Amino acid sequence: MRLSTAPLAVLLSLLAPPLAAVSRQPAQTGQTPTAARTASSCTTLASLSLRDARITLATTIDEGASVPIVGTTQSVVAPRSFCRVAATLRPSGDSDIKVEVWMPASGWNQKFQGVGNGGFNGAIAYGAMVAALRRGYATASTDTGHAGTSASFALGHPEKVVDFGWRAVHGMTVAAKQIVAAYYERPPRLAYWNGCSAGGRQAMKEAQRFPADYDGIIAGAPGLDWTGRAAQAVRIAKVLEADESARLAQAARQRLHRAALAACDASDGLQDGLISSPERCAFDPAVLQCTEANASDCLSPAQIATARLIYSSPVNPRTRRPIPGLLPGSELGWTDLGWTASARATGLDQFRFLVFGDPTWTIQRFTFDTDIVRAERVDDGTINALDPDLKAFVTRGGKLIQYHGWSDPQISPAISTQYYARVAQALGGAARLHDSYRLFMAPGMGHCSGGEGPNTFDALAALETWVEEGRAPDRILASHSTQGVVDRTRPLCPYPQIATYTGTGSADDAANFVCGLPDRTN
Numbered sequence: 001m002r003l004s005t006a007p008l009a010v011l012l013s014l015l016a017p018p019l020a021a022v023s024r025q026p027a028q029t030g031q032t033p034t035a036a037r038t039a040s041s042c043t044t045l046a047s048l049s050l051r052d053a054r055i056t057l058a059t060t061i062d063e064g065a066s067v068p069i070v071g072t073t074q075s076v077v078a079p080r081s082f083c084r085v086a087a088t089l090r091p092s093g094d095s096d097i098k099v100e101v102w103m104p105a106s107g108w109n110q111k112f113q114g115v116g117n118g119g120f121n122g123a124i125a126y127g128a129m130v131a132a133l134r135r136g137y138a139t140a141s142t143d144t145g146h147a148g149t150s151a152s153f154a155l156g157h158p159e160k161v162v163d164f165g166w167r168a169v170h171g172m173t174v175a176a177k178q179i180v181a182a183y184y185e186r187p188p189r190l191a192y193w194n195g196c197s198a199g200g201r202q203a204m205k206e207a208q209r210f211p212a213d214y215d216g217i218i219a220g221a222p223g224l225d226w227t228g229r230a231a232q233a234v235r236i237a238k239v240l241e242a243d244e245s246a247r248l249a250q251a252a253r254q255r256l257h258r259a260a261l262a263a264c265d266a267s268d269g270l271q272d273g274l275i276s277s278p279e280r281c282a283f284d285p286a287v288l289q290c291t292e293a294n295a296s297d298c299l300s301p302a303q304i305a306t307a308r309l310i311y312s313s314p315v316n317p318r319t320r321r322p323i324p325g326l327l328p329g330s331e332l333g334w335t336d337l338g339w340t341a342s343a344r345a346t347g348l349d350q351f352r353f354l355v356f357g358d359p360t361w362t363i364q365r366f367t368f369d370t371d372i373v374r375a376e377r378v379d380d381g382t383i384n385a386l387d388p389d390l391k392a393f394v395t396r397g398g399k400l401i402q403y404h405g406w407s408d409p410q411i412s413p414a415i416s417t418q419y420y421a422r423v424a425q426a427l428g429g430a431a432r433l434h435d436s437y438r439l440f441m442a443p444g445m446g447h448c449s450g451g452e453g454p455n456t457f458d459a460l461a462a463l464e465t466w467v468e469e470g471r472a473p474d475r476i477l478a479s480h481s482t483q484g485v486v487d488r489t490r491p492l493c494p495y496p497q498i499a500t501y502t503g504t505g506s507a508d509d510a511a512n513f514v515c516g517l518p519d520r521t522n
Contacts, residue, residue: 036106041183042083048182050087053099053175057086060105069126070098071147076126079134081105085179089142089171094159097145099172100124101179102133109136112180112188114173114214116199119346120164122146122153128194135460138188140176144168151349155357165382166205173206173213190467194460196220196448197411200402204385204419207400211393216467218459219402221448225415226383227355227375228316228323230347232412234363236309236338237347241363246302247336255297256307257331259288264328268518270501274443274453277498277518278327278406279414285311310338313414318373324414333409333446340410340447354378388422394436399466401438401459401473403492405445407452413441420495439495440476454478454490475499475515491515 045058061067061084066075082102089097113135115128125141132139145163146153154161173191181187193214195203200222206213223229240247248256264281265271275281285307290298299307313322326339335341344363352361355375381387393400404416420439424430444453457478465471475491488508491499493515505512 037083037103037183042085042103042105045083045085045179045182048179050089050175050178052091052171053087053089055085055087055179057084059084067126070124076130079130080107082133083183085183087175087179089168089175091167091171092159092162094157095145095163095167097163097168097171098124098143099140099168099175100129100142101138101140101176102129103138103180103183104133104136107136108138108184110184110186110189111137112177112191113137113139114169114176114191114193114195115139115141116169116193116195116197116202117141117144118196118198119149119342120151120153120349121149121198125199128199132194137192138176138180138184140172142168142172151346151353152359154353155359161354162382165379166202166209169202169206170210170213173210190215192460192463192467193217196222198223200224201226201383201385203400204402207390207393207398208385208387211390211396211398214398216399216463217401218463219400220459221404221408221411221413222385222402222416222419223411224385224419225323226385227350227372227379228384228415229343229411230350231366231368231372231375232314232323232325233339233343233347234351234366235314235368236306237344238363238366239309240306240337243302245300246306248299248303248306248334249336252299252303253331253334255288255299256285257329259283259285260328260331263287268498268500270507272501272507275327275329275406276443278329279417280518281328283328306338310334314368314372316372316376317369319376322418323372324412324418326409326412327406327414329444330407330409330446332452333407343410350375354383386419386422388419388426390423390437391427394427394433397436399436399463401440401463401466403440403442403457403459403476405442405447405449405451405453405455407444408447410447417441417495434494435472438473440473440492441495441498442478442492443490443499444480445478452480454480454488454492456481457492477510 039060042060043058046055061078061082063081065078068075082104085101087099113132115125122143129139129141145160145168191214193203200219203217203219204222207217260283263283264275268276285304288299311325313325315322355378404413406413445451445455449455457476462473462476478490478492479486480488489510491510491513493499497515498518499513500516502512
């Protein structure tokens with residue numbers, strides 16, 4: 001959960017120098033190396049004074065040591081020696097936000113990286129912190145103000161909802177920069193955010209609401225339309241809970257996926273088992289309608305209706321904005337009840353604890369036309385990250401890389417392309433975004449990772465090069481591996497461009513692809 005903003009404005013301005021000045025500096029050139037910190041440099045942080053916060057732990061962790069994961073019996077291994085600081089933030093009378101800040105004892109790259117969470121997860125993201133620390137970053141994570149994976153924390157606690165929605169991440173960022181500055185006796189030179197899913201939603205909240213917090217932001221598969229995704233998941237589950245005959249078992253989903261590939265795969269000029277432009281695919285699942293001749297390899301009328309339901313994008317009757325459905329190519333990630341189990345659980349929690357405040361509310365009570373309107377009205381922009389006005393972030397010189405897998409069955413990739421279009425409209429056209437905000441869509445990739453397409457890539461390295469050297473990412477190299485062996489590479493291109501095969505060389509080699517706008521005749 002998150003800190004109040006106005007009292008921290010002065011500190012923020014001191015700890016985050018104008019990006020236009022720092023972004024022109026090469027990553028490390030001309031920087032004075034930071035001296036190795038001693039154990040006492042860390043332990044003395046226990047007495048550091050923070051507004052609306054209290055430090056509860058300040059200790060040195062040796063390289064290779066096991067770091068206990070709070071609230072569990074598990075641990076992670078320290079990739080290097082670091083100073084571990086824990087703090088509790090209390091920006092409101094009902095706030096209890098846990099934060100950890102990890103800082104390399106030596107080899108600090110003079111940068112700070114905030115890392116994101118997933119779902120309603122109230123836990124420090126230790127794995128992401130390990131990855132940031134390994135790269136030399138000082139890093140921080142928050143439990144967003146509650147423990148556990150349910151939204152039950154919200155019942156009767158509106159301040160905790162604000163903490164989860166945006167206040168915890170902002171408060172963590174401000175407090176972490178203070179702690180980092182005290183430990184190294186200098187503020188971080190640059191600040192980056194790195195998150196996917198709920199962490200992608202947090203990323204966009206930061207860009208929209210606190211444009212000075214981060215110089216560069218990575219927003220992966222962001223849950224921008226938190227209430228809309230919740231509504232879609234329960235809307236479909238309601239139908240499938242009531243009618244077992246309409247469900248799509250695994251064999252039916254595989255059949256549907258093959259048919260989607262047959263209809264859409266070659267639209268980019270290459271038949272490679274991936275759909276590069278699923279939004280432009282005119283796939284109708286009715287091609288699988290059962291007849292007496294193909295009764296063993298077909299879908300029933302009820303199953304056809306289910307597929308159409310999952311692909312569909314109902315319109316919010318108040319805002320007139322479509323709530324995106326899943327796209328052709330995502331079928332292998334569907335479940336018997338439609339969207340993923342995680343999407344259904346998150347959706348159920350959203351309506352139970354935040355929309356209706358009734359733990360007994362069931363999916364069968366859901367009515368789309370009225371409940372989506374109520375959900376957005378209750379949220380009022382607290383959790384949803386749909387504000388397209390990124391002018392302050394862009395004007396300051398911030399850089400934003402957003403990515404999303406076209407085959408994501410968890411959060412519709414169409415919300416990313418829809419949001420990109422809305423930002424372009426708000427800022428006066430896509431050309432005005434190109435130097436600040438780029439969206440990369442990954443064919444065949446699932447939710448944040450995985451899938452049939454190239455799904456492993458280093459967005460952080462691309463962002464660092466953009467922020468620190470001024471070289472924008474015109475393509476990001478992605479790879480796919482089978483049993484640990486890379487078997488395909490492909491460039492990810494800035495949307496709306498797609499990777500097009502040149503016609504020569506291996507179709508599994510990124511070197512044989514160029515980025516360009518899709519052929520509108522296909």
